Amino acid sequence: QVQLQESGPGLVKPSQTLSLICSVSGDSITIGGYYWAWIRQYPGKGLEWIGYIYYSGTTYYNPSLKSRLIISLDTSKNQVSLNLNSVTAADTAVYYCARSDYYYNWFDPWGQGTLVTVSS
Amino acid sequence: EIVLTQSPGTLSLSPGERATLSCRASQSLDTFLAWYQQKPGQTPSLLVYGASTRATGIPDRFSGSGSGTDFTLTITRLEPEDFAMYYCQQYSNLPLTFGGGTKVEIK
Numbered sequence: 248q249v250q251l252q253e254s255g256p257g258l259v260k261p262s263q264t265l266s267l268i269c270s271v272s273g274d275s276i277t278i279g280g281y282y283w284a285w286i287r288q289y290p291g292k293g294l295e296w297i298g299y300i301y302y303s304g305t306t307y308y309n310p311s312l313k314s315r316l317i318i319s320l321d322t323s324k325n326q327v328s329l330n331l332n333s334v335t336a337a338d339t340a341v342y343y344c345a346r347s348d349y350y351y352n353w354f355d356p357w358g359q360g361t362l363v364t365v366s367s
Numbered sequence: 368e369i370v371l372t373q374s375p376g377t378l379s380l381s382p383g384e385r386a387t388l389s390c391r392a393s394q395s396l397d398t399f400l401a402w403y404q405q406k407p408g409q410t411p412s413l414l415v416y417g418a419s420t421r422a423t424g425i426p427d428r429f430s431g432s433g434s435g436t437d438f439t440l441t442i443t444r445l446e447p448e449d450f451a452m453y454y455c456q457q458y459s460n461l462p463l464t465f466g467g468g469t470k471v472e473i474k
Contacts, residue, residue: 294411294454294465309462310368343410352458353401355413355422 249274251344251358259365265334269327269344269358276325277302282347283327284354285318287340295340299347300327334365369393369457371466379474386442388469390455395435399459402431402440405452405468414453415440445471 255267269283276283284299298308300318308316317330327344341362345354370393380386390400398418403411413422415431418438428443442449450473455466 288411292452292468294456294468296463296465307461311462351399351416352463353413353416353456354403354411355416357410357412360410 249346249356251346251356253342253344253358253361255342255361255363257362257364259334259338259363260367261335261365262333265329265331265338265363265365267329267342267344267361267363269329271325271327274346276320276327277322280349282307282349282352283320284345284347285327285329286343286345286354286357288343288360289340297329297331297342299352301349336365339363339365368462369396369460369464371455371457371464373453373455373466373469375469376467377470377472379472380445381474382445382447384445386440386445386449386471388440388442388453388471390433390438390440390466392436392438392457392459394460396438396457396459398434399457400431400433400438401456401458403454403456404449405454406448407451411454442471447473 250272252270259265282299285297300306315332319328341360343360345357372391374389400418402415405411419431430441452468454468
């Protein structure tokens with residue numbers, strides 16, 4: 248059974264880069280058929296899809312974040328990374344990684360999530 | 368971007384009652400819609416995909432219906448563990464988007 252676990256700093260200063268890692272266990276991220284996604288949930292509970300990556304390295308990003316965002320894979324460690332630069336307080340959220348079917352992009356399962364606060 | 372509007376924002380019901388949650392899309396989704404449940408302090412979990420197919424292990428008191436722009440999630444008899452937030456999500460078009468959620472609370 249695949250499990251996902253997010254990790255990274257809980258506090259990031261404004262204008263800096265938010266960097267998170269999703270460690271995947273129980274399945275290889277190089278097996279086709281799935282995208283590996285990042286989703287965030289704001290303190291007011293709204294959910295936003297950030298983007299996802301296929302094992303080939305193909306990425307799709309939310310246009311609202313595209314200019315600041317890089318999602319990448321480390322296949323040797325079975326990890327997915329998120330880097331979001333030039334952060335502001337509006338980027339404060341719980342960040343989740345999740346698996347998405349390649350053809351039908353619902354999300355299952357999700358990681359436990361990690362809270363990232365942007366503050367000086 | 369496809370906008371999903373969920374209603375009502377909050378549903379106050381008693382255990383054993385029927386809950387009807389609505390999700391309306393700004394353009395047709397065919398049946399490319401999923402529902403998630405999020406209990407307090409927990410991660411969202413998949414309930415329904417394809418508008419009406421229950422995910423593995425989801426009890427049959429949960430049912431999804433609809434196509435096009437109007438979708439419904441029905442919980443036939445609320446159990447204590449069903450009081451939670453519910454979100455719909457479309458996967459018809461990128462960017463993938465979520466509704467604002469419906470909170471089902473104990474009356």
